[in-house]
Amino acid sequence: MAVFVRVAETGSLSRAAREMELSQPSISRIVGTLEARLGTTLLLRTTRSISLTDAGALYLDRAKYLLAEMEEAEQATRGVDSLHGVIRLAMPVLYGARAVIPTLAPFLAQHPDLRVEMIMSDARQNLITDGVDIAVRLGVGQLDDSSFGSRKLALVERLVVAAPSYLSKHGVPANPGELAHHDCIVQHGEFGRESWRFTHNQTVTSVSVPARLWINSAPGVLAASVAGLGIALATRLMAGEELRSGQLTQILAPYRLDPAEVYAVFPAGPRPSAKVRAIVDHLATSLGVQL
The missing domain is CATH 3.40.190.10 (Periplasmic binding protein-like II)
Structure with a gap:
């Protein structure tokens, strides 16, 4: 049952075999034995893909539930x-x-x-x-x-940061509107927005920032900021070491960003x-x- 669930979820016999530390023929044989016992086809196999039959989709839901119940029973016994x-x-x-x-x-x-x-x-x-x-x-x-x-x-807490080297060359923005005249670093994903929202004196302002750099990882954003390549958003936790060492400086502190x-x-x-x-x-x- 567990083997069938992983094959169905991954859509791959070979991937399920790697994860469960079994050979691919063993995985295929286990699923085949299960289908023979149930008297129905659970998976449609081609050379390129694996998909669930209607019976397979129904069995998958019940199998996941039963496996979870088994784990609960075993855990209750062990403590x-x-x-x-x-x-x-x-x-x-x-x-x-x-x-x-x-x-x-x-x-x-x-x-x-x-x-x-x-x-x-x-x-x-x-x-x-x-x-x-x-x-x-x-x-x-x-x-x-x-x-x-x-x-x-x-x-x-999220904040706006930049390296002293960048600020000495380009100046320190006095308010969010001045970000339009600066190079900004934007991360793909949840923080990857070209509109940054600030709250100041109960007034909310959204500012469209010019993204000079798009980076797909937080370490990359942090490294680019430390290198003086622009202004970025960071969390205090993630940039704490760089802020304490002086590699980065918080700017626009009176303007609060929504926390992450x-x-x-x-x-x-x-x-x-x-x-x-x-x-x-x-x-x-x-x-x-x-x-």
């Missing part, structure tokens, strides 16, 4: 301090390195039979096909994965497994509301 298996945890590179990873030591010490596989990328993963149990995501506004379960973990919201997203829906609930609880306690 909460005996979590085991693997958690696949996806997170943005810089936030993961500076916020999430430093919190994990006590969690792993409490659960010695639990293994965590981290997927660190600023690209938005497909949580189902990538087999992700939980993703930590940052954004401003609503999440787009409405069918997934989620929990808010933290708020992080940090969420745990889990594709298992509102009833995730015990190990997912445990790590989400840990992250919510450890990360807190960071402003």
Whole structure:
């Protein structure tokens, strides 16, 4: 049943085989045996793709539910301090390195039979096909994965930063409107907007910024800012070391940006497994509301 679920979710016998550390013929044989026992075809296989039949789609929903119930029963028997298996945890590179990873030591010490596989990328993963149990995501506004379960973990302050070398050459903008005359660095994704929204004295202003550089990762945005290539948005947590060392300077401090919201997203829906609930609880306690 577990093999069938991973083949159906990934759409690939070979990928399911790699993830489950089995040979591809074994994966194919297991699915074939399941279909023979049920007396129906669950998967349509071609040389290029695998798709679900109507019976397969129905069985997939029930199989995922039953597997989750089995894990719950096993966990109830072992007790909460005996979590085991693997958690696949996806997170943005810089936030993961500076916020999430430093919190994990006590969690792993409490659960010695639990293994965590981290997927660190600023690209938005497909949580189902990538087999992700939980993703930590940052954004401003609503999440787009409405069918997934989620929990808010933290708020992080956003600010506008630039290197002293850039400011000495181009001047310091006195208000958001002056950003139009500066080089700006924009990150693809949730923060990748050419309109930055500021609040000052209860007045909200949206400013269209000229994006001189588009970069697809937070470390890249940070490096470009430190190199004096322009003005960027960052969170205080992610740019804290560079601000303290003087490599970056906060500008437009009186003009507040909406904080970034940090969420745990889990594709298992509102009833995730015990190990997912445990790590989400840990992250919510450890990360807190960071402003």
